Amino acid sequence: MIFAGKRPNNLGVQDGKLAPCPPSPNCVCSQSSDQLHTIAPLSFTSTPEQVLAKLKSIIQSLPGTKIITETDDYLYAEFKTALMGFVDDVEFYLDRNTKIIHVRSASRLGYGDLGVNRQRIETIRAKFN
Structure with missing residues (x-):
């Protein structure tokens, strides 16, 4: 596909942090502090193994998804x-100490996303809760 773009090389967790969002409005991250990009993390009460299995099944139930790293x-x-x-890169980082799952969802190409990344995380949150 011509709109897939290249997989970013800054993904993953470094020192307990997901990559910061670029200045463009087509990214949300629960570890961002600015109004444009911030979104609430997911919280959980079950075991990390249970919560990751649940999250994985929710992600796989959504159209057009492919789990790359687990x-x-x-x-x-x-x-x-x-x-x-168009491809969006979506990451979930489970912090066992705080029982929080940090999230990051970003478009690979373009500038705006019409709120698609934020909406995706909120859809996942609704299914998760």
Whole structure:
């Protein structure tokens, strides 16, 4: 697909942090502090193993998803739009100490996203809760 773009090389968790969002409005991250990009993390009460299994099944139930990386505290998936094949990179970092899952969802290409990344995380949150 011509709109897939290249997979970013700054994904993953470094020192307990997901990559910061770029200045463009097509990214949300629970570790961002600015109004444009911030979004609430997910919280959980069950075991990390249960919560990751639940999260994985929710992600796989959404259209156009492909899980790329999965560890005992991190999940990275690509979400591809049906029509144009745009790809968004979505990450989940499970912090066992605080029982919080930090989230980051970012478009690979373009500037705006019409709120798609924020909406995706809120959809996942609704299914998660």
